Amino acid sequence: MVGEALARVAVLLSGRGSNFLSLHAAMERGEIPARVVVVVSNKSKAAGLAKAVELGIPAITIPRQRSTSQQHDQRVLEVLRQHSVEWVCLAGYMRLLSPSFVAAFPRRILNIHPSLLPSFPGLEAQRQALQHGVRVSGCTVHLVDEGLDSGPVVVQKAVAIEDDDTESSLAARILDQEHRAYPEALHRLLTQEWAVEGRRIQWRGGYVGRVSGP
Secondary structure, three states: OOOOOOOEEEEEEEOOOHHHHHHHHHHHOOOOOOEEEEEEEOOOOOOHHHHHHOOOOOOEEEEOOOOOOHHHHHHHHOOOOOEEOOOEEEEOOOOOOOOOHHOOOOOOOOEEEEEOOOOOOOHHHHHHHHHHHHEEEEEEEEEEOOOOOOEEEEEEEEOOOOOOOOHHHHHHHHHHHHHHHHHHHHHHHHHEEEEEEOOEEEEEEEEOOOOOOO
16 A cells, blocks of 8 residues: 555535545545545535535535536536546435546446345335335445446445335435445455456456556
């Protein structure tokens, strides 16, 4: 780790930013060779923005307003380029990225979703799991492609569903695992050799320091 440059990460969020805080805390503990250089939100009142300000991290709001999805994403990309961002972590960012955005950071965008993908993509994943009567759910960290929650899986954590679970109780237990899974996923991508083969990530050995990916 000594002498290795830290990867420059942008976090995109729309809400409270708890996964942003878990990533930042892991970086501060030296568990991830990276640092958050900017936080961007499409919601001016997102609690995660205020938390970024408290931590001394640039926090920027880019509302959708009347712009198209493409125009909005171009504005976000301009901010990321200004901060020399190398990786993008979505943390409750309630927008589907445009193909041009994904192409700007090929296999360098991560998302976390509260289900064991490919089961229950999209909104209200906990409700979907309860309605389907599955006995196990969890969370998935995946690379982002042009689809909805469809990119290659990096890390998954399972959570048992109890008979008396509600959406909120299940969501709380899944969130606890999200805070473990996201730092683990980013750590692995930055410290191990890997490649995407088909839809799968193939890990090619142990720790090698910071790498640029496949």
